[in-house]
Amino acid sequence: MNGSARITALAIALAGMVLSISGCNRLQARDQLNKGVEAYKSSHYEEAIDHFQKATELDPSLPTAKSYLATALAQNVVPGLDTPDNLKTAQQAIGIFQQVLVKDPKDVNSLKQIGGIYYSIKKLDDAKEWQKKVLAVDPKDPEAAYWVGMIDWTEAHENTLKALKSAGLSDDGEGNVKAPKKILATIKAENAPLVDEGLRYLNQAVANRANYDDAMAYLNLIYRRKADVDYGDAAAVKDDLAKADDWRTKAMGTRKANEEKKEAGPGGITMDSNGTMK
Numbered sequence: 001m002n003g004s005a006r007i008t009a010l011a012i013a014l015a016g017m018v019l020s021i022s023g024c025n026r027l028q029a030r031d032q033l034n035k036g037v038e039a040y041k042s043s044h045y046e047e048a049i050d051h052f053q054k055a056t057e058l059d060p061s062l063p064t065a066k067s068y069l070a071t072a073l074a075q076n077v078v079p080g081l082d083t084p085d086n087l088k089t090a091q092q093a094i095g096i097f098q099q100v101l102v103k104d105p106k107d108v109n110s111l112k113q114i115g116g117i118y119y120s121i122k123k124l125d126d127a128k129e130w131q132k133k134v135l136a137v138d139p140k141d142p143e144a145a146y147w148v149g150m151i152d153w154t155e156a157h158e159n160t161l162k163a164l165k166s167a168g169l170s171d172d173g174e175g176n177v178k179a180p181k182k183i184l185a186t187i188k189a190e191n192a193p194l195v196d197e198g199l200r201y202l203n204q205a206v207a208n209r210a211n212y213d214d215a216m217a218y219l220n221l222i223y224r225r226k227a228d229v230d231y232g233d234a235a236a237v238k239d240d241l242a243k244a245d246d247w248r249t250k251a252m253g254t255r256k257a258n259e260e261k262k263e264a265g266p267g268g269i270t271m272d273s274n275g276t277m278k
Contacts, residue, residue: 029059070096152198175227216251
């Protein structure tokens with residue numbers, strides 16, 4: 001065999017070995033992925049993270065492994081805890097979800113997960129921004145709209161409590177008409193944009209999911225924040241509070257209906273108080 005033929009034969013042999021190793025790694029990656037899923041289902045998140053990390057190392061082209069790894073890391077993020085370790089875990093999860101988004105910018109799960117992580121570590125504006133990115137991909141997503149509205153209420157509520165506390169007052173949930181005008185003017189300046197946006201997105205959530213009781217509950221709450229903003233206009237405050245009460249009633253009724261439907265199961269069979277099927 002001449003030199004040229006030997007080189008060609010060696011190249012073919014090496015290519016075959018690479019393909020064999022690559023195929024073996026993919027099989028091992030799938031095995032690690034499956035083990036990670038089982039660990040995750042059993043709430044063994046640290047074990048799941050280890051398996052998913054191995055899967056991504058064995059087969060970096062396996063997109064589900066990265067998504068699962070980031071999801072498992074996200075489960076280890078403790079809401080409201082701002083320790084360095086917790087924030088590091090949060091950033092690791094966000095970073096991996098962003099890697100997924102590089103290949104698929106419209107991956108709604110990754111967009112939502114990032115928004116949820118930012119909410120957990122109290123970065124509310126970032127959380128809201130990522131939920132809006134979900135809506136840019138799917139304008140009719142009710143959950144993303146709900147999150148935006150809920151975060152708007154959270155920020156408005158915190159602003160209200162802080163302003164009232166400076167005057168030695170507590171929130172009465174009825175427009176806080178006894179608060180000094182200076183305090184109410186501060187609340188209005190800070191909360192008017194949040195209330196307007198929150199109302200828009202929460203109504204959008206209900207429009208796209210008619211039985212969305214959580215969104216209805218926050219519509220009740222945000223109308224109470226609107227009553228603060230409308231101080232000085234007694235008719236507007238009265239209307240805000242009436243709408244708040246109306247949404248509270250709708251939320252309770254819808255939640256009850258949702259729970260009854262869930263208890264009935266797919267067959268639609270319910271049990272009365274005597275245990276009789278009907």
